[in-house]
Amino acid sequence: MLRYHQPLQRPQAVLWPVACRQFTFDAGEKAVQMKSHLYGPVVSRRLGLSLGVDLVPFKVCSFDCVYCQLGRTTGKSVRRESFYSADVILDQIRSALESGTSPDIISFSGSGEPTLNSDLGWLIRGVKQITHVPVAVITNSSMLWDKQVQEELLAADLILPSLDAGTEAVFQQVNRPHASLSLEKIVSGLADFRARYQGKIRLEVLLLKGINDGSEELERFREQIARIDPDGIDLNTAIRPPAESFAKPLIPRRMEEIRNLFGERATVISQPPSVRRKRCPQEVREVIIEMLGRRPCTMDEMATALGRHRHEVAKFVGVLLEERLISQKTHEGRRYFFVGEE
Ligand code: SF4
Numbered sequence: 001m002l003r004y005h006q007p008l009q010r011p012q013a014v015l016w017p018v019a020c021r022q023f024t025f026d027a028g029e030k031a032v033q034m035k036s037h038l039y040g041p042v043v044s045r046r047l048g049l050s051l052g053v054d055l056v057p058f059k060v061c062s063f064d065c066v067y068c069q070l071g072r073t074t075g076k077s078v079r080r081e082s083f084y085s086a087d088v089i090l091d092q093i094r095s096a097l098e099s100g101t102s103p104d105i106i107s108f109s110g111s112g113e114p115t116l117n118s119d120l121g122w123l124i125r126g127v128k129q130i131t132h133v134p135v136a137v138i139t140n141s142s143m144l145w146d147k148q149v150q151e152e153l154l155a156a157d158l159i160l161p162s163l164d165a166g167t168e169a170v171f172q173q174v175n176r177p178h179a180s181l182s183l184e185k186i187v188s189g190l191a192d193f194r195a196r197y198q199g200k201i202r203l204e205v206l207l208l209k210g211i212n213d214g215s216e217e218l219e220r221f222r223e224q225i226a227r228i229d230p231d232g233i234d235l236n237t238a239i240r241p242p243a244e245s246f247a248k249p250l251i252p253r254r255m256e257e258i259r260n261l262f263g264e265r266a267t268v269i270s271q272p273p274s275v276r277r278k279r280c281p282q283e284v285r286e287v288i289i290e291m292l293g294r295r296p297c298t299m300d301e302m303a304t305a306l307g308r309h310r311h312e313v314a315k316f317v318g319v320l321l322e323e324r325l326i327s328q329k330t331h332e333g334r335r336y337f338f339v340g341e342e
Pocket of ligand 1: 062070
C-alpha cells in the first residue's frame with residue numbers, strides 16, 4: 001500500500017473559467033473532474049515505459065508551434081493557474097500505481113505547457129512521497145526564467161526542455177510565442193536553471209526542413225546550446241501531423257549530418273518509417289480508417305472515440321498519413337482527417 005510519509009499542504013484550486021467537456025462544475029463552484037489526467041504507460045524512446053500526466057486543458061500554451069501535433073494554440077498564455085484539483089491528479093497517479101501499473105518514469109506533460117500549472121511543484125513533491133518511480137517534466141522552456149518555476153522543477157529527476165531556434169527571427173517563426181517571450185529570455189532561463197539543478201537535462205531540438213536547418217542557424221543553435229550545457233541533446237523532426245502543413249520533416253541522412261555537427265552529446269530520436277509503422281497496432285489502424293471513412297474527424301474526436309490521449313492518437317495518425325491512407329485538411333482553423341487523398 002502506498003502512503004504519504006508526511007502531509008502536503010494542499011494548493012488552493014483556482015477554477016479554469018471556460019467550459020470544457022472533459023469536466024463540469026457543480027452549484028458550489030467545485031470542479032468535478034470527469035477526466036483522467038493519465039495516459040499510457042506508453043513506450044518512449046527517451047523515457048522507457050512512461051506514465052504520462054496531463055496538467056493543462058487543451059490547448060493552453062505559451063507557444064503556438066508550427067509543428068505542434070495537437071494543432072493550433074487556442075489559449076496562448078504565460079499566466080500560471082491551478083487548472084484542476086491537484087488532489088484528484090495525485091489520487092489518479094496513486095490509484096494507477098496501486099493497481100499494478102509499474103512505469104519506468106512518471107512524466108508531467110500536457111495538452112499544452114505543463115509549467116503553466118501552478119500546482120506542478122506540489123504534484124512533483126507529492127509523487128515523490130508515494131513512489132520511488134522517478135519524475136520527469138517535459139517543457140517548452142518558456143517559463144524557466146521564473147524563479148518559482150525553477151524552484152518547483154528542482155524536485156524532479158529529469159527535465160526535458162526544448163529549444164527550436166538559434167536566433168530570435170527563427171524562434172518567432174517556429175514557436176510563435178506569447179508576446180512577452182524572447183529567445184534570450186528563454187536561453188538565459190535555461191542557463192540559470194542549469195546552474196542550480198543537480199538532475200539530468202535532456203534538451204530536445206526539433207528540426208524543420210528549410211526553416212531551422214540552415215548552416216547559419218545551426219551555428220547560432222550551437223552557441224545557445226553551449227550556454228545551456230545540457231546532459232544530452234535529442235534531435236527530432238516533424239514526424240507527427242503538424243499544425244501547419246509547411247512544417248516538413250528532415251530526411252534521416254540530414255538528421256545524422258546535424259547530429260555529427262552537434263557532437264557526442266547529440267542523439268537522433270526520430271525513428272525511421274519502418275519502425276514507426278510497427279507502432280500503430282492493427283486494431284487501432286482499422287478503427288481509425290473506419291471512423292474516417294464515415295466522415296472527417298478532428299484529432300480530438302478520434303481521441304475521444306478511441307479513449308486514448310491526443311499524444312497517442314497523433315502518433316497513430318502520423319503513421320497513417322505517412323502511408324497515404326488518410327489525409328488532412330484545415331477548415332475554419334480546425335484540422336480534419338479523412339480517408340483518401342486531397
Ligand atoms: S509543441 Fe508543445 S510547446 Fe509547441 S505549441 Fe504544442 S504544446 Fe505548445
